[in-house]
Amino acid sequence: MPALLKVEDLHIGFGPLEPLSGVDIAVDRGRILGLVGESGSGKSMTAMSVMGLLPLMGGRIKSGRILFDGTDLTSIGEKAYRNLRGGRIALITQNPMTSLDPVVKVGRQIDQVAEIHLKLDRRAAREKTIGLMARMRIPSPEMTYDLFPHQLSGGLRQRIVIAMALAGDPDLLIADEPTTALDVTVQAQIIALLHELVKEKGLGLVLITHDMGVVAQTCDEVAVMYCGKVVEYGQVDAIFDAPRHPYTRALIGCIPQPGMAQGSLAGIPGMVPPASAMPAGCRFNPRCPQAIDVCRASSPPSVVDAGRSVACFLAEGASA
């Protein structure tokens, strides 16, 4: 069976800019891939690419492949994409209000996904919706079905959005910072629920997050992104036990603490540069405490070894 999702050497363009320059990730059924990195590292662009939404934003795929269950999505066209989106591939975004229609009852919004993608009639769709709402541990599903989004708390709205994502019986879920807007207790509940759903239904999940703590607790594999590239990839346990890239080490070293500014890396000064000002050589070199001459001169290749990969001249096993 082919991998559920395999992105190979993906390069995308926005005019002359290249916000993704060589992204390789894979996720399988029943597995959770964490996509992690600071703001601007290319996590959302990777999600938009897989969802086929780049053209809407003014971007395009320059090269590489996005294999979904063996089919290369970079060449399927918008019509085929419309069937996949919300059906076999579903996206959960950070702010539930962008996914919900404020003037339609939440239950109907879930129904509509099942009606469109599974061709269920209204009655069967309602039954599925109530079941999904109960599965999402939404209290009194029959009553909540008739409410409008503004009548629900943020946490309940996000559960409705996840139920909507599940209503088309997806194989792959992409969750882009699904809990950032919620308070910490609710965040933990939603992440635990996503984890349960993946393991129970055998879905693949790409979980985009800033938070290495969430990755450690929830994910099976992790792809660490910096400046539009995956700098380290592999199984979570192996990477947390022995991170090979200095950027991964920095991220693990600053698992967010209460009160810390979002997006800042304790101990590593500076910010992710914009796509218009990429440094020469390794893109992390201006912030890397260990950079040597070769890091400023050339871009490190990704070295694959026993199921993990790292792009750093200084990593064990890598050569200049």
Ligand SMILES: Nc1ncnc2c1ncn2[C@@H]1O[C@H](COP(=O)(O)OP(=O)(O)OP(=O)(O)O)[C@@H](O)[C@H]1O
């Ligand atoms: N609409 C756009 N047009 C052109 N470039 C963009 C656009 N949106 C983002 N970018 C650029 O693409 C790069 C990657 O951004 P992206 O939003 O994917 O990062 P991210 O890791 O998801 O960050 P965040 O955690 O803030 O969502 C950045 O250099 C950003 O400036």
